[in-house]
Amino acid sequence: xxxxxxxxxxxxxxxxxxxxxxxxxxxxxxxxxxxxxxxxxxxxxxxxxxxxxxxxxxxxxxxxxxxxxxxxxxxxxxxxxxxxxxxxxxxxxxxxxxxxxxxxxxxxxxxxxxxxxxxxxxxxxxxxxxxxxxxxxxxxxxxxxxxxxxxxxxxxxxxxxxxxxxxxxxxxxxxxxxxxxxxxxxxxxxxxxxxxxxxxxxxxxxxxxxxxxxxxxxxxxxxxxxxxxxxxxxxxxxxxxxxxxxxxxxxxxxxxxxxxxxxxxxxxxxxxxxxxxxxxxxxxxxxxxxxxxxxxxxxxxxxxxxxxxxxxxxxxxxxxxxxxxxxxxxxxxxxxxxxxxxxxxxxxxxxxxxxxxxxxxxxxxxxxxxxxxxxxxxxxxxxxxxxxxxxxxxxxxxxxxxxxxxxxxxxxxxxxxxxxxxxxxxxxxxxxxxxxxxxxxxxxxxxxxxxxxxxxxxxxxxxxxxxxxxxxxxxxxxxxxxxxxxxxxxxxxxxxxxxxxxxxxxxxxxxxxxxxxxxxxxxxxxxxxxxxxxxxxxx
Ligand SMILES: Nc1ncnc2c1ncn2[C@@H]1O[C@H](COP(=O)(O)OP(=O)(O)OP(=O)(O)O)[C@@H](O)[C@H]1O
Ligand SMILES: [Mg+2]
Ligand SMILES: [Zn+2]
Numbered sequence: 423x424x425x426x427x428x429x430x431x432x433x434x435x436x437x438x439x440x441x442x443x444x445x446x447x448x449x450x451x452x453x454x455x456x457x458x459x460x461x462x463x464x465x466x467x468x469x470x471x472x473x474x475x476x477x478x479x480x481x482x483x484x485x486x487x488x489x490x491x492x493x494x495x496x497x498x499x500x501x502x503x504x505x506x507x508x509x510x511x512x513x514x515x516x517x518x519x520x521x522x523x524x525x526x527x528x529x530x531x532x533x534x535x536x537x538x539x540x541x542x543x544x545x546x547x548x549x550x551x552x553x554x555x556x557x558x559x560x561x562x563x564x565x566x567x568x569x570x571x572x573x574x575x576x577x578x579x580x581x582x583x584x585x586x587x588x589x590x591x592x593x594x595x596x597x598x599x600x601x602x603x604x605x606x607x608x609x610x611x612x613x614x615x616x617x618x619x620x621x622x623x624x625x626x627x628x629x630x631x632x633x634x635x636x637x638x639x640x641x642x643x644x645x646x647x648x649x650x651x652x653x654x655x656x657x658x659x660x661x662x663x664x665x666x667x668x669x670x671x672x673x674x675x676x677x678x679x680x681x682x683x684x685x686x687x688x689x690x691x692x693x694x695x696x697x698x699x700x701x702x703x704x705x706x707x708x709x710x711x712x713x714x715x716x717x718x719x720x721x722x723x724x725x726x727x728x729x730x731x732x733x734x735x736x737x738x739x740x741x742x743x744x745x746x747x748x749x750x751x752x753x754x755x756x757x758x759x760x761x762x763x764x765x766x767x768x769x770x771x772x773x774x775x776x777x778x779x780x781x782x783x784x785x786x787x788x789x790x791x792x793x794x795x796x797x798x799x800x801x802x803x804x805x806x807x808x809x810x811x812x813x814x815x816x817x818x819x820x821x822x823x824x825x826x827x828x829x830x831x832x833x834x835x836x837x838x839x840x841x842x843x844x845x846x847x848x849x850x851x852x853x854x855x856x857x858x859x860x861x862x863x864x865x866x867x868x869x870x871x872x873x874x875x876x877x878x879x880x881x882x883x884x885x886x887x888x889x890x891x892x893x894x895x896x897x898x899x900x901x902x903x904x905x906x907x908x909x910x911x912x913x914x915x916x917x918x919x920x921x922x923x924x925x926x927x928x929x930x931x932x933x934x935x936x937x938x939x940x941x942x943x944x945x946x947x948x949x950x951x952x953x954x955x956x957x958x959x960x961x
Contacts, residue, residue, distance in 0.1 A: 466596025598633025
């Protein structure tokens, strides 16, 4: 009988578990020193190894000849636990046994010493599903556990576990598995199964699975069902995702404002049963890559794609302004959110693409900003001004003048601050502004694009100046534009009741003098795992 891959390759010892050293190394070390807790809590996202590790742990603490913290998997105990003939290791699915009576039964039984093993182990999966009464019953035993009992609780939803339970357990956090780690595991399994799996295909499967090993192995299974030679094309067909080529084509069409070309590509994808929500997600991910390329010094390591695709993306990124890209990402995210409620995802996708191709259909501030930046670029490149362009320029400026104030009334604040000494003086007396986040929230209501540029920045107040500390080019750019400045000043006034002059806390020159300004940030992002920067978040 065919056994699905994710069951067949369930890790049997800690060393088989990939990407979770914070759990496996810790447990092995403790077991080596014969330290066994009476209650463990395994938490983290789906398909990352919680149940597998619970089983391994139940073997390791009972194994007759453990090897360096791992169970031997050879002795009678290990084998009995593996084939389910030893009744001292009990697995309970709290999703279907969540009542107080289920827990009472368990507790009564736990008073007896185990039949064969040293410890009787209760693995309670999906423990967040227990009723309040059941939690309370469990709590008493957790407070004074019999010596021969070990509880292993597992859950994806740690926030639903009462604090009283949490404080009595040793908590171990499972992380989403990094794309590199997961793709190596896929290669390993494909090798054992005599399947050819290209490196790119393995990376693609791992990245679509979003760090979930079970999903990755299921997808590999389905791909193998189609073809023994698993290539990126097979993966794309199986997972219903668009080819990179289609993504590049749609992006080009958006740049060329070629609505019919974009709609045609979408139509083709639709008729080959591609999922429109996934397409939306992929497009957003593509524009995220473009955004990183435009804002970071060394974006390569944060962008998971082949070198060839990366080079094409770099070329494509030169066509767009940052305002455009932020606007596209925002629109695509909105669309993705709407899709779950919409009857026809295709129509949602098409409407959005039409809007992206023709931002004049859209009167959000984000879209207007993106149009202004296009005009600026055109002017900079020496566009020929005809009556038509003048007319259109006038329309554009009429559009924003309502949201804008008379330029002449605002002091040019940033230019005052180019004087280094003055800025240094201001900084000496500066204090951190506590309400800055609130200001950013306010800006978000007026313009998501402008607020995005200020996300994560700090602001300082010094006299009647408000100095914004940033390392991102886009923020400097936003600060240069009077329309943006006025929006920001207005929002500051709403929050503080006072009008401030705006300026940067550190000049670009000062920042440039430092080392790679984003190295630190990149390190942090990398340590969080490769999914933490996803721009698309389904509801
Ligand atoms: N860290 C891992 N290393 C290797 N394989 C893994 C890992 N995590 C999961 N798997 C694979 O996925 C399958 C499911 O894993 P497991 O049941 O342990 O996940 P889980 O965290 O308990 O998921 P859930 O939260 O959905 O219960 C395993 O049989 C195994 O094939
Ligand atoms: Mg599980
Ligand atoms: Zn053993």
